[in-house]
Every structure is written in structure tokens, then in C-alpha cells.
Amino acid sequence: DADVTQTPRNRITKTGKRIMLECSQTKGHDRMYWYRQDPGLGLRLIYYSFDVKDINKGEISDGYSVSRQAQAKFSLSLESAIPNQTALYFCATSDPSSAHLETQYFGPGTRLLVL
Amino acid sequence: AQSVTQPDIHITVSEGASLELRCNYSYGATPYLFWYVQSPGQGLQLLLKYFSGDTLVQGIKGFEAEFKRSQSSFNLRKPSVHWSDAAEYFCAVEGTYKYIFGTGTRLKVLA
Numbered sequence: 260d261a262d263v264t265q266t267p268r269n270r271i272t273k274t275g276k277r278i279m280l281e282c283s284q285t286k287g288h289d290r291m292y293w294y295r296q297d298p299g300l301g302l303r304l305i306y307y308s309f310d311v312k313d314i315n316k317g318e319i320s321d322g323y324s325v326s327r328q329a330q331a332k333f334s335l336s337l338e339s340a341i342p343n344q345t346a347l348y349f350c351a352t353s354d355p356s357s358a359h360l361e362t363q364y365f366g367p368g369t370r371l372l373v374l
Numbered sequence: 375a376q377s378v379t380q381p382d383i384h385i386t387v388s389e390g391a392s393l394e395l396r397c398n399y400s401y402g403a404t405p406y407l408f409w410y411v412q413s414p415g416q417g418l419q420l421l422l423k424y425f426s427g428d429t430l431v432q433g434i435k436g437f438e439a440e441f442k443r444s445q446s447s448f449n450l451r452k453p454s455v456h457w458s459d460a461a462e463y464f465c466a467v468e469g470t471y472k473y474i475f476g477t478g479t480r481l482k483v484l485a
Binding site for chain 2: 263292294299300301302303304307317349351362363364365366367368
């Protein structure tokens with residue numbers, strides 16, 4: 260079984276709809292991240308969480324919210340989806356080593372299309 | 375400001391040819407650097423990472439990268455490319471509590 264799973268893998272929705280993307284991990288990592296990937300722009304950080312009680316905005320958090328329900332679960336919500344949120348969304352986890360971040364482990368991605 | 379630049383958006387090489395993907399970074403202290411690969415329809419997989427020590431690091435799938443502080447570079451290399459190496463490659467640097475990714479280089483391999 261995959262260490263980092265994302266559901267759904269693909270989603271089509273309409274403008275104005277609320278949608279939630281879910282991420283679960285079995286790696287036991289405290290740190291979790293949500294990124295979006297757009298062609299030519301690479302990966303951009305939306306939100307990150309260093310533990311269940313810690314949520315931080317990334318560089319492009321507007322229009323998004325997150326919930327860290329447990330160490331293993333980190334959900335991303337689009338309260339009112341808009342077409343420019345069409346993208347590939349990745350969840351990732353990491354296990355910090357000393358004062359620095361360790362390798363990030365990525366889920367398979369969720370492809371979202373907002374019509 | 376912390377940043378990562380991958381100057382080549384697309385690269386095409388013939389199978390069996392050598393490969394070098396460029397990565398330049400801007401970071402105030404000693405950087406922690408990574409290369410990830412994204413195969414079509416897949417998530418990102420770590421190829422290799424540099425934290426300290428030997429500036430030539432070996433990774434999976436026959437890849438290596440060399441850290442050159444004087445040039446602020448961390449280029450990825452492979453002596454002989456296989457068709458299965460066709461993918462998108464991302465360089466990343468550890469920023470303040472998060473990663474900063476480059477925009478990626480898409481590799482096409484000709485048979």
C-alpha cells in the first residue's frame with residue numbers, strides 16, 4: 260500500500276461549489292503539506308502543518324483552507340471553487356531531522372478541473 | 375530571497391546519450407538541495423539530496439548531482455539515458471521551514 264494517499268484522484272466540479280481533497284499517510288510523519296502544480300510554474304505551497312495543532316499558510320493560500328484532523332490526515336478545501344484553481348494538487352509529508360527538513364514524500368496527486 | 379531556477383523548460387536527448395539538467399539556487403546559508411522526478415501521472419519521487427560532505431552525490435536510477443558553491447549550482451547528470459527516464463525533473467532547496475521548487479525541466483527521450 261502507498262504511504263501517502265490522496266482522494267479523489269480526479270475531480271470535475273463547477274464554479275462556486277465547495278470541494279474537499281483528502282490526504283492520508285501511514286508514514287507516521289508529523290509534517291504535512293499541500294502543493295498545487297501548474298504547467299510552467301512548478302510546485303507552489305498552499306498550506307503546511309507541523310503537527311495537529313499547527314497550521315501555516317504557504318505562498319498561495321487565498322481561496323483555500325485546511326484541516327488537520329489527526330497526525331495522519333490533512334484535508335484541503337476550496338470553499339467556492341473558481342476556474343483558475345484548476346490544477347494538479349499534491350500532498351506531501353516529511354520527518355524532520357535535527358533542525359532541518361528531511362525528504363518529502365509525495366502522494367500521487369489529485370487532478371482538479373473547475374468548470 | 376531564496377529561489378531556485380531551472381533554465382531549461384524542455385530538453386530532448388537520444389537514448390544512450392548523456393544528460394545534464396541545470397539547477398541554480400539563491401540561498402543565504404549552506405543549502406540543502408534535492409532533485410525529484412515526476413513520471414507521467416505520478417507523484418514526485420526523490421532522486422537524490424545534498425546536505426553536506428562530498429559535493430558529488432549519487433542517487434537512484436543511475437543519477438548523480440554535483441554541488442558547486444562557487445556557481446550556486448546543483449546540476450543533475452546521467453551518463454546514459456534510458457527511454458524510461460522521460461519525465462519532469464524538479465530541483466528544490468530547503469527554505470525556511472519549507473521547500474522551494476524550481477519550475478521543472480521536462481525530458482524527452484528519442485529512441
